[in-house]
Amino acid sequence: DQQVKQNSPSLSVQEGRISILNCDYTNSMFDYFLWYKKYPAEGPTFLISISSIKDKNEDGRFTVFLNKSAKHLSLHIVPSQPGDSAVYFCAASAQFQGAQKLVFGQGTRLTINP
Amino acid sequence: DGGITQSPKYLFRKEGQNVTLSCEQNLNHDAMYWYRQDPGQGLRLIYYSQIVNDFQKGDIAEGYSVSREKKESFPLTVTSAQKNPTAFYLCASSTLTGDGTQYFGPGTRLTVL
Numbered sequence: 029d030q031q032v033k034q035n036s037p038s039l040s041v042q043e044g045r046i047s048i049l050n051c052d053y054t055n056s057m058f059d060y061f062l063w064y065k066k067y068p069a070e071g072p073t074f075l076i077s078i079s080s081i082k083d084k085n086e087d088g089r090f091t092v093f094l095n096k097s098a099k100h101l102s103l104h105i106v107p108s109q110p111g112d113s114a115v116y117f118c119a120a121s122a123q124f125q126g127a128q129k130l131v132f133g134q135g136t137r138l139t140i141n142p
Numbered sequence: 143d144g145g146i147t148q149s150p151k152y153l154f155r156k157e158g159q160n161v162t163l164s165c166e167q168n169l170n171h172d173a174m175y176w177y178r179q180d181p182g183q184g185l186r187l188i189y190y191s192q193i194v195n196d197f198q199k200g201d202i203a204e205g206y207s208v209s210r211e212k213k214e215s216f217p218l219t220v221t222s223a224q225k226n227p228t229a230f231y232l233c234a235s236s237t238l239t240g241d242g243t244q245y246f247g248p249g250t251r252l253t254v255l
Contacts, residue, residue: 037182061243071146071232071246072185079241117184122243127173128194128242132184 031055034133043075047105051118058120063103108140146247153252163218163250165233174216175234227254
């Protein structure tokens with residue numbers, strides 16, 4: 029049972045345009061949502077997070093939108109740059125046995141074309 | 143420089159041998175985690191620990207073992223009982239409060255021949 033899903037395995041965007049990465053979840057108990065960026069053969073790097081009580085969080089070129097009724101979140105990157113080419117994972121966080129536990133989606137490979 | 147280190151970066155072992163992957167952090171985080179990543183899949187939790195001398199199984203603990211004798215260290219042993227050990231292994235750490243943000247090490251690529 030996949031609680032966090034990223035239905036697009038890959039996405040290709042032209043440099044300078046907007047990249048939109050999507051993520052769906054099933055468990056209403058998640059209280060935070062996070063996005064990570066990962067280059068090949070490296071560990072994921074934390075990008076941005078959002079609390080379940082908010083619907084938008086912005087940090088520079090990155091904005092995360094949360095639609096609780098649809099159990100859907102998205103990451104917008106504007107403008108997209110070549111260095112943004114990577115695999116992006118969304119993760120959902122919930123309290124479990126005294127700790128915040130993360131559940132990850134399968135990832136979306138973003139390619140920015142010059 | 144605070145961070146998480148994993149060693150070695152690449153590891154080769156013969157089938158049937160146990161192998162231990164190292165993970166050290168100097169972020170003063172209470173919680174530490176081990177994940178496995180396979181091609182086209184997300185990160186799957188193997189084991190986690192919230193306090194020294196205590197740890198819990200994650201979603202795919204079979205064939206793995208861990209120890210947490212020091213706050214800074216959380217080594218993972220891949221035993222011969224693990225049926226498909228070839229994978230990219232990631233260690234992470236976090237505080238016990240807040241939004242649950244975990245900070246990852248650079249990973250170890252294990253190949254079993």
